[in-house]
Amino acid sequence: xxxxxxxxxxxxxxxxxxxxxxxxxxxxxxxxxxxxxxxxxxxxxxxxxxxxxxxxxxxxxxxxxxxxxxxxxxxxxxxxxxxxxxxxxxxxxxxxxxxxxxxxx
Amino acid sequence: xxxxxxxxxxxxxxxxxxxxxxxxxxxxxxxxxxxxxxxxxxxxxxxxxxxxxxxxxxxxxxxxxxxxxxxxxxxxxxxxxxxxxxxxxxxxxxxxxxxxxxxxxxxxxxxxxxxxxxxxxxxxxxxxxxxxxxxxxxxxxxxx
Numbered sequence: 059x060x061x062x063x064x065x066x067x068x069x070x071x072x073x074x075x076x077x078x079x080x081x082x083x084x085x086x087x088x089x090x091x092x093x094x095x096x097x098x099x100x101x102x103x104x105x106x107x108x109x110x111x112x113x114x115x116x117x118x119x120x121x122x123x124x125x126x127x128x129x130x131x132x133x134x135x136x137x138x139x140x141x142x143x144x145x146x147x148x149x150x151x152x153x154x155x156x157x158x159x160x161x162x163x
Numbered sequence: 164x165x166x167x168x169x170x171x172x173x174x175x176x177x178x179x180x181x182x183x184x185x186x187x188x189x190x191x192x193x194x195x196x197x198x199x200x201x202x203x204x205x206x207x208x209x210x211x212x213x214x215x216x217x218x219x220x221x222x223x224x225x226x227x228x229x230x231x232x233x234x235x236x237x238x239x240x241x242x243x244x245x246x247x248x249x250x251x252x253x254x255x256x257x258x259x260x261x262x263x264x265x266x267x268x269x270x271x272x273x274x275x276x277x278x279x280x281x282x283x284x285x286x287x288x289x290x291x292x293x294x295x296x297x298x299x300x301x302x303x304x305x306x307x
Contacts, residue, residue, distance in 0.1 A: 068215075069211065069214050069215070070211060070227055070228070070229045070263075071229075072227055072229060072261055072263055072273065072276055072277075072280075073217075073225050073227060073261060073276065073277075073279075073280040074215075074217070074225075074280070075277075075280075076276075076277040076278075076280040076281050077219065077280045077281065077283060077284060079281070080280070080281035080284045081284055084284065097277070099273065099277060100229060100263065100273055101270065101273035101274065101277075123214065123215055140215065141215075142215060142216075145219060145220070145284070146220060
């Protein structure tokens with residue numbers, strides 16, 4: 059299964075981070091992608107992306123309203139959006155990746 | 164103290180504005196002895212809204228704060244009879260107020276809230292939170 063990886067992070071780290079993660083996972087699944095989302099919340103980082111995850115992924119979605127570490131994604135197509143975009147327009151984001159319209163970071 | 168209970172749910176109430184909605188959340192938290200500083204809590208919620216509106220979809224909003232004004236992690240649900248203007252373009256009718264103490268890290272409640280947030284995108288629970296007259300049924304849908 060093709061894999062997309064993502065990072066989600068919001069200001070309080072209580073709700074939007076997880077809403078964004080859920081939304082991206084759902085939208086990805088519908089299009090046949092496995093989406094692994096690292097969540098950076100108030101309780102810490104969960105589901106941390108490994109080097110293997112990054113290597114395997116066809117693209118990266120950074121759904122963040124805060125600064126998250128992105129240097130590790132150098133050379134991959136990376137889509138930068140807000141958690142709000144991820145919650146409301148996840149399907150569109152997956153489509154952009156499918157269409158190869160995401161720039162290499 | 165549990166995250167949410169009957170007294171933190173108010174169904175089919177009339178509130179005229181966003182300000183009144185936030186005040187009402189503060190009322191319920193205060194009545195349950197979950198607030199240390201009401202004014203601070205309200206200020207923190209509005210500051211969080213300023214960064215980015217907490218509007219989600221389907222007239223659902225989740226105003227929240229992680230604040231020193233709060234002493235127990237809490238979830239409040241208000242269902243309004245009439246929608247209120249939440250920001251320039253969106254209206255709110257289903258309001259989930261989330262309150263977490265500032266020093267609350269690595270707490271089991273944060274995990275419950277994370278699961279709860281994910282649930283808000285689950286279309287199967289929406290008919291219950293939108294329409295059920297039973298607080299019990301709503302609590303089960305939110306937490307199970």
